Amino acid sequence: MKPIRIGLLGVGTVGGGTFTVLRRNREEITRRAGRDIVIRMIADRDVEKARGIAGDDAVVTADANEVVTHPDIDVVVELIGGYTAARELTLKAIDHGKHVVTANKALLASHGTEIFAAAQRKGVMIAFEAAVAGGIPIIKALREGLTANRIEWIGGIINGTSNFILSEMRDKGLTFDTVLKQAQKLGYAEADPTFDVEGIDAAHKITIMAAIAFGIPMQFDKAYTEGIAKLTREDIRYAEELGYRIKLLGITRRTPRGIELRVHPTLIPARRLIANVEGVMNAIVVKGDAVGATLYYGAGAGAEPTASSVVADLVDIARMHTADPKHRVPHLAFQPELLSNVPILEMDEVETAYYLRLRAMDKPGALADITRVLAERGISIDAMVQKEPSEGEDQVDIIMLTHLAVEKNVNAAIASIQKLPLTTGKVTRIRLEELGGK
Ligand code: NAP
Ligand code: HSE
Numbered sequence: 376m377k378p379i380r381i382g383l384l385g386v387g388t389v390g391g392g393t394f395t396v397l398r399r400n401r402e403e404i405t406r407r408a409g410r411d412i413v414i415r416m417i418a419d420r421d422v423e424k425a426r427g428i429a430g431d432d433a434v435v436t437a438d439a440n441e442v443v444t445h446p447d448i449d450v451v452v453e454l455i456g457g458y459t460a461a462r463e464l465t466l467k468a469i470d471h472g473k474h475v476v477t478a479n480k481a482l483l484a485s486h487g488t489e490i491f492a493a494a495q496r497k498g499v500m501i502a503f504e505a506a507v508a509g510g511i512p513i514i515k516a517l518r519e520g521l522t523a524n525r526i527e528w529i530g531g532i533i534n535g536t537s538n539f540i541l542s543e544m545r546d547k548g549l550t551f552d553t554v555l556k557q558a559q560k561l562g563y564a565e566a567d568p569t570f571d572v573e574g575i576d577a578a579h580k581i582t583i584m585a586a587i588a589f590g591i592p593m594q595f596d597k598a599y600t601e602g603i604a605k606l607t608r609e610d611i612r613y614a615e616e617l618g619y620r621i622k623l624l625g626i627t628r629r630t631p632r633g634i635e636l637r638v639h640p641t642l643i644p645a646r647r648l649i650a651n652v653e654g655v656m657n658a659i660v661v662k663g664d665a666v667g668a669t670l671y672y673g674a675g676a677g678a679e680p681t682a683s684s685v686v687a688d689l690v691d692i693a694r695m696h697t698a699d700p701k702h703r704v705p706h707l708a709f710q711p712e713l714l715s716n717v718p719i720l721e722m723d724e725v726e727t728a729y730y731l732r733l734r735a736m737d738k739p740g741a742l743a744d745i746t747r748v749l750a751e752r753g754i755s756i757d758a759m760v761q762k763e764p765s766e767g768e769d770q771v772d773i774i775m776l777t778h779l780a781v782e783k784n785v786n787a788a789i790a791s792i793q794k795l796p797l798t799t800g801k802v803t804r805i806r807l808e809e810l811g812g813k
Pocket of ligand 1: 384385386387388389390418419420421437439453454455456457460478479480481505506509562563564565566675676677678681
């Protein structure tokens with residue numbers, strides 16, 4: 376059979392890894408795909424670097440437009456990242472009848488609806504396994520393996536850089552800036568690393584998973600996003616003392632009032648497997664009504680783990696290339712005309728448990744005032760610890776875990792607690808999820 380001819384846009388971390396994996400495992404991959412997969416053209420701003428990687432195997436150009444319009448190219452692999460050029464090149468490739476493989480979650484979370492509609496019209500495939508959780512085949516699992524289930528919720532560590540930072544800070548006592556620099560050097564971080572530490576990259580990924588899990592359009596603009604920059608060592612330590620770990624989680628959940636879509640630092644019980652996922656590794660728990668809770672674990676970033684997903688998409692396309700578009704797996708798992716318009720819940724309406732840390736005078740009545748404010752808002756306390764005051768101090772740290780409460784009630788209670796005469800400073804609030812099988 377004729378080979379599938381690839382045009383590769385970008386030979387950075389992932390593009391370079393894709394080249395390496397395709398070259399090293401060529402024989403195995405051909406036996407699986409049923410035909411050769413060959414990189415015919417490469418576009419990168421740095422032509423010399425691209426030539427160094429490709430040798431004489433591929434035509435190299437600085438102009439990506441040449442690749443996406445070239446008649447000899449069957450599949451365009453977009454690995455340049457970003458929104459503007461990536462969107463234009465992807466739409467142009469589709470317009471020229473090319474299938475597209477991309478690792479670009481930012482592009483899909485923001486412009487996925489437009490891109491999938493264009494691909495649908497042209498009868499071409501958009502494959503994006505590498506866009507979520509690097510090497511973990513979570514898109515395949517959600518779209519195909521779990522297709523019998525009504526998905527109830529997904530909770531995941533889906534940003535390797537921030538998990539790496541949290542792990543190194545806790546284990547080695549390193550500063551945030553030192554660990555971030557290491558992550559950038561290792562090729563884990565996004566071009567703009569604030570995407571990693573502010574939770575934006577994780578929000579892109581949870582947006583994509585929510586769309587596939589619930590059959591809804593991509594709605595990145597409605598995702599609630601909070602990063603790890605404000606986490607303190609005290610909170611990490613207090614959480615541990617109470618039997619919890621703090622992780623940056625992406626969470627999406629089906630509720631009777633709408634769909635939760637959120638990213639924030641989260642306490643999770645230390646006994647859960649996912650709480651012990653360290654470094655750049657990612658893990659995702661998916662709860663389906665039939666299967667129960669399932670866990671997917673693996674490298675969430677890096678050249679070859681991500682290339683593993685890119686090449687898997689290429690093999691899928693090589694196999695499905697000639698199939699009638701109506702008989703392929705739909706891009707978002709559900710038939711495009713049957714997507715649901717169930718709303719995304721405002722963060723104020725989300726119900727979860729909370730860790731609260733506050734400082735109060737070590738005087739009679741202080742605790743009573745605080746618990747009264749919580750009770751007035753219908754917030755029930757699950758556990759409470761009052762730390763000993765330091766030598767010569769008259770203030771103490773109080774740590775509380777609540778039962779499930781509605782976010783807007785917790786925010787109102789925090790505002791009231793901060794005004795009490797016997798409390799000082801700001802209340803720290805971190806959400807808590809059990810992530811159990813129920
Ligand atoms: P990268 O190392 O920065 O590589 C991107 C390459 O594309 C660079 O060589 C860049 O050149 C080139 N480029 C950018 N714009 C171009 C244009 N318009 N025309 C030609 N070449 C262009 O990025 P990466 O880490 O491989 O990431 C690529 C994509 O994969 C991103 O969407 C990212 O979010 C995603 N991803 C990355 C990982 C990971 O572990 N790194 C994991 C999963 C998904 P310059 O350097 O000169 O700009
Ligand atoms: N910057 C991302 C991360 C790369 O750290 O997880 C993988 O998407």
